[in-house]
Amino acid sequence: MQPTNRSQRILRPVRLWFVYLSLIVALVLNFIPTGRLPGVPDWLALVLAFWCVREPLHVGMGTGFIFGLLMDVAYGAAMGQHALAYVLLAYGANALARRVMWFGPIQQSVQILPLLLGVQLVMVLVRVLAGAEFPGWWYFTGSFTAAVLWLPLHFVLLLPQYQPEERDDNRPI
Template identity: 45%
Template sequence: MPAARAPAGGAREVLLLPVKPWFIALSLLAALLIDFLPLGRVAWMPDLVALTLVFWNVHQPRRVGMAVAFVLGLAVDVQQGSVLGQHALAYTVLSYFAISLHRRLLWFPPLQQALHLLPLLIATQVLLLAVGMWAGGSFPGWTFLLTPFLQAALWVPLSWVLLAPQRRAPDSDRNRPL
């Protein structure tokens, strides 16, 4: 009989509780409100809506799909005064590819997931830049391309925070490890 293989990352696998739909909605709303804060919008500021959207696309693709991405993108477009549909298109494309990769991504620990998502995040930024410049916008500078790297760096803490409510034991008991 072959020896049992350790899960990716060498850590013990943890059974997760089902996610509550209100928690998904609350996390997306919180990301949207944080993005709406007037923090002196700089070009390299990470897009928390895109990152939270990708997280739920990977972990709950049946609950958070491309329609949610499109609506959130329109909300960001209206708030930022950008071309209507610019973020909607970028978020929808990002969601499509995140959903198509979700089975493979879940085999890896969060740090490796971030490395797998980095090309998608870079493509999203390039798409935002292309649509913005096509519509007559100006080039925001090369620091604009720092955003996907910051988003990839935020993937690990965001994963830990958004999965925390699912890690708790349903009925904590000293005699039962689950």
């Protein structure tokens, strides 16, 4: 019996320029000033988790560290706050990659939610230890928003891989 949530299409290999372009776009989305709006996801953490699950050999802790340092510099945050959180996210996503890939996109979002909550928890702990005050429980709603956005993000980021190299009427896939 064939699983119903699996696509029968074969994906093309991902192009690394597209992976890093999507990470840079997520970095820019994080720079949009939203104030203290609850529920705004950490776009970079979401896209980093996606690529760590899909491409664990190409995107990992080094990528998380570099993009985390860029976030720290841009936000003027405690140096290493985002870097530490993104390295832990990349480690966890790489460790769970094989298991998460067995699920469909909706179930994947449930598997990724604890990692996204962990990122926010690490960042809050570092801030509190540095002397800042607790931002409130509404701060953690961004992880739930990111988990909901996993499904559309999944299809948007995989769209270039669904394109055939060349059209052939004799080839069914």
